Amino acid sequence: MVGNKACATGVKLARVQVASAYPITPQTTITQYLSEMHANAEFDFDFVNVEGELTAQLIVQGASRVGARTFTCTAGPGLLYMHHPMQETGTWRLPVVMAVVHRGYKGMMPDHSDLMSQQWTGWIHWYVEHAQEILDTALMAYKIAEDMRVRIPVAFGYDGYVLSYTAEPVEIPDQETVDAWLPPNKPYPSILPDGYDARKFMMELMEMLGAGDPQNAWKTHHEAILGSEQVLRETMDSFEKTFGRRYGNGMIETYMMEDAEAAIVAMGTIAGSTRSAVDRLRSEGKKVGLIKLRSFIPFPETDFKEWAEKVDAFAVVDRSICPGKGGPVFNKLRSTLYNVEERPDILQFHAGLGGKEVRIGDLCNVGEKALKVVQGGMVESLVEWV
Amino acid sequence: MSERMIRSQIPLEERSLSPGSACQGCGAALAARLAFKALGPNVIRLMIPCCPDTMTNNPLVVGVFEGGGAHLSGISRGLKAINRSDVTAVGFFGDGGTYDIGMQGLSAAAERNENILVITKDNEAYMNTGNQRSGSTPQYAMTSTNPIGPKSRGKARPKKNIPLIFAAHYVPYVATASVAFPEDLIAKVSYAKEVEGFRLIVIQSPCPVGWRYSPEKTIEVSRIGVQSGVWPLYEVIDGDKFKLSYKPKELKPVSEYIRYQARFRHVTDVEVAEVQKRATSNWEQLLRSDELGRLFI
Ligand SMILES: Cc1ncc(C[n+]2csc(CCOP(=O)(O)OP(=O)(O)O)c2C)c(N)n1
Numbered sequence: 001m002v003g004n005k006a007c008a009t010g011v012k013l014a015r016v017q018v019a020s021a022y023p024i025t026p027q028t029t030i031t032q033y034l035s036e037m038h039a040n041a042e043f044d045f046d047f048v049n050v051e052g053e054l055t056a057q058l059i060v061q062g063a064s065r066v067g068a069r070t071f072t073c074t075a076g077p078g079l080l081y082m083h084h085p086m087q088e089t090g091t092w093r094l095p096v097v098m099a100v101v102h103r104g105y106k107g108m109m110p111d112h113s114d115l116m117s118q119q120w121t122g123w124i125h126w127y128v129e130h131a132q133e134i135l136d137t138a139l140m141a142y143k144i145a146e147d148m149r150v151r152i153p154v155a156f157g158y159d160g161y162v163l164s165y166t167a168e169p170v171e172i173p174d175q176e177t178v179d180a181w182l183p184p185n186k187p188y189p190s191i192l193p194d195g196y197d198a199r200k201f202m203m204e205l206m207e208m209l210g211a212g213d214p215q216n217a218w219k220t221h222h223e224a225i226l227g228s229e230q231v232l233r234e235t236m237d238s239f240e241k242t243f244g245r246r247y248g249n250g251m252i253e254t255y256m257m258e259d260a261e262a263a264i265v266a267m268g269t270i271a272g273s274t275r276s277a278v279d280r281l282r283s284e285g286k287k288v289g290l291i292k293l294r295s296f297i298p299f300p301e302t303d304f305k306e307w308a309e310k311v312d313a314f315a316v317v318d319r320s321i322c323p324g325k326g327g328p329v330f331n332k333l334r335s336t337l338y339n340v341e342e343r344p345d346i347l348q349f350h351a352g353l354g355g356k357e358v359r360i361g362d363l364c365n366v367g368e369k370a371l372k373v374v375q376g377g378m379v380e381s382l383v384e385w386v
Numbered sequence: 387m388s389e390r391m392i393r394s395q396i397p398l399e400e401r402s403l404s405p406g407s408a409c410q411g412c413g414a415a416l417a418a419r420l421a422f423k424a425l426g427p428n429v430i431r432l433m434i435p436c437c438p439d440t441m442t443n444n445p446l447v448v449g450v451f452e453g454g455g456a457h458l459s460g461i462s463r464g465l466k467a468i469n470r471s472d473v474t475a476v477g478f479f480g481d482g483g484t485y486d487i488g489m490q491g492l493s494a495a496a497e498r499n500e501n502i503l504v505i506t507k508d509n510e511a512y513m514n515t516g517n518q519r520s521g522s523t524p525q526y527a528m529t530s531t532n533p534i535g536p537k538s539r540g541k542a543r544p545k546k547n548i549p550l551i552f553a554a555h556y557v558p559y560v561a562t563a564s565v566a567f568p569e570d571l572i573a574k575v576s577y578a579k580e581v582e583g584f585r586l587i588v589i590q591s592p593c594p595v596g597w598r599y600s601p602e603k604t605i606e607v608s609r610i611g612v613q614s615g616v617w618p619l620y621e622v623i624d625g626d627k628f629k630l631s632y633k634p635k636e637l638k639p640v641s642e643y644i645r646y647q648a649r650f651r652h653v654t655d656v657e658v659a660e661v662q663k664r665a666t667s668n669w670e671q672l673l674r675s676d677e678l679g680r681l682f683i
Contacts, residue, residue, distance in 0.1 A: 017464075017467035017468070018460070018463045018464055018467050020460070020463075045467075046463050046466065046467055048459070048463060048498070050456070050494060050498075051490065051491070051493075051494035051497075052490065052491075052494075054452065054453065054456065054490075054491065055453075055456035055459070055490075055491045055494060058449070058450070058453040058456035058457040058459075058460050058491065059456060059457075059459055059460035059463060060460060061449070061457060061460055062432075062447070062449075062456075062457045062458065062459065062460020062461035062462070062463070062464055062475075063460045063461070063463045063464030063467060064460075064464065065447055065460075065461060065464065066430070066461055066464035066465050066468060066470070067464065067468050068463070068464040068467040068468055070464075084450050084452065084453075085449075085450050085453055085457075088449060088450055187468075191430060191445045191447065192430075192445065192470065192473065193427055193428050193429065193430065193444065193445050193473055196427075196444075196445050198403075198443060198445075198446075201445070
């Protein structure tokens with residue numbers, strides 16, 4: 001099953017009620033799969049084929065407001081076009097779920113600059129590695145977004161082409177199991193006119209959004225996103241109990257980290273390639289492991305602080321860059337570890353931008369450079385373009 | 387088509403929450419007050435940035451300026467998904483949100499025949515932000531972005547014919563209304579509430595501040611706008627069936643309408659003649675349509 005089909009299948013299993021999207025490569029086939037599911041009445045949902053991404057985001061925002069479970073998806077430029085209503089979906093704390101099939105801006109091939117550019121919209125941001133994880137993540141996204149302790153929209157990204165159009169084996173859970181694990185969404189607060197009381201509604205809304213002033217609303221929003229970390233960890237446990245699969249603790253997933261001296265930090269499909277690189281390095285006796293970053297927002301600060309006690313260097317592979325400012329994962333990790341007792345070395349690698357190929361050999365070099373730093377060797381620069 | 391109403395049929399119950407924060411003589415506040423009387427309680431209202439006319443005692447969703455039609459479609463789709471299509475999704479937007487920034491999404495909503503009711507209070511400029519021109523500003527009107535000077539005679543081009551643009555989407559219902567004709571306005575809103583599919587009602591809503599006349603003249607100004615054919619009242623069903631709601635034997639000259647408003651203070655006789663010519667030709671087209679009972683474009 002290709003990544004986009006896994007995504008559409010997740011949407012179906014989650015019993016989404018209203019979906020809306022506008023085609024853009026490499027997301028396009030999701031809109032086609034959903035259109036087919038709708039035409040063939042594969043499940044009871046409404047799919048709105050719209051005239052642009054701005055509308056797609058607004059359709060799900062409006063439908064979510066009255067309590068429907070909603071889904072939208074886009075890529076690269078489409079995501080930028082959605083920016084303003086995304087901000088509103090975040091502000092009103094609507095449990096919308098969106099798949100972002102990464103597409104870069106300099107050329108059409110994938111990098112993470114699309115989703116990374118939306119950091120300020122007040123959503124939860126996850127990055128996904130393979131087709132099975134796409135399907136599973138879609139289910140988990142609703143569970144977390146709709147949790148009364150969270151009520152935050154979730155965007156999960158996966159690399160275009162490499163994942164969207166590439167077939168991998170995917171295990172499809174059965175509908176009854178999903179239904180039992182994922183109960184229907186409850187609107188909160190209810191905006192329906194029945195016995196509508198403007199005062200009560202405003203009180204409930206204000207309590208959720210942070211009463212008082214706009215600054216307090218930002219604070220409440222920020223804290224709700226931070227709080228989703230705990231819910232994600234719990235959800236990963238219950239997901240494993242029900243479906244028999246897990247992705248680390250939800251925030252990060254580690255590979256060969258037990259005795260590692262250096263860690264490569266990577267996201268999405270590059271994390272997949274890094275597993276092979278780690279295998280190769282290990283076969284040569286080099287103690288390098290992988291920390292796959294799943295949740296960029298909220299950022300797994302506790303996890304990294306713990307790992308910082310055990311490894312001496314982190315090699316961060318950033319698949320996006322804020323020009324003039326640098327790689328977002330690198331910058332965030334470095335600030336996270338600023339206050340730890342013994343600061344590890346943190347190396348920045350810019351890789352896979354605009355879909356530039358990242359080979360196993362490249363990632364082995366990343367690991368080796370990190371080991372060299374650990375062993376006190378000299379390197380020319382802590383920043384490298386792979 | 388809507389049924390004729392008499393004044394005593396206008397619902398007594400007020401939905402407007404007072405005190406409002408509208409200016410004295412605000413046409414849009416009156417439009418809201420009348421429209422929501424007709425709509426009653428079973429609605430969800432979408433508000434986008436515009437003048438704070440009248441807040442009503444209805445569930446209120448606040449959304450982005452550019453997204454009126456699109457957002458309202460989502461609310462309506464959501465209501466259908468939760469089996470609550472009995473609730474009407476109503477947008478009460480300004481002309482900026484309708485003619486300009488929200489046009490793409492609104493046109494697409496019309497093309498998909500979304501089950502929404504859009505009411506536009508047309509005050510012919512961006513009044514909330516201080517009377518800047520919009521796609522609805524009439525020709526020669528002075529606005530804060532069309533000042534008069536050696537290179538400017540006010541707005542250079544006529545306003546878009548938004549009701550007919552939407553009629554050309556073949557939607558179930560398009561109508562124009564005016565705050566000077568409250569029975570007609572309420573009749574149209576009441577009718578539209580029961581129609582399924584895309585409905586647009588554009589209400590002429592004079593703004594004393596932007597149009598520059600004294601606040602007690604709001605009804606006079608709107609009435610003469612209708613009587614002079616500048617703001618014809620009509621209904622179009624499915625982009626086809628057509629009816630004029632108000633048909634004077636003879637139109638008043640547009641100069642009478644223009645004279646009231648200092649936004650046209652600078653206008654010359656030649657310019658008035660040009661405005662008159664367009665108003666007359668539009669009126670002839672609508673009269674012809676009315677005779678045929680079909681929109682004749
Ligand atoms: C995306 C965006 N652009 C600009 C604005 C600023 N803005 C707020 S209201 C408004 C004008 C509204 O005009 P109109 O829709 O005609 O309503 P009115 O104020 O006349 O009632 C503008 C330009 C905004 N809020 N959002």
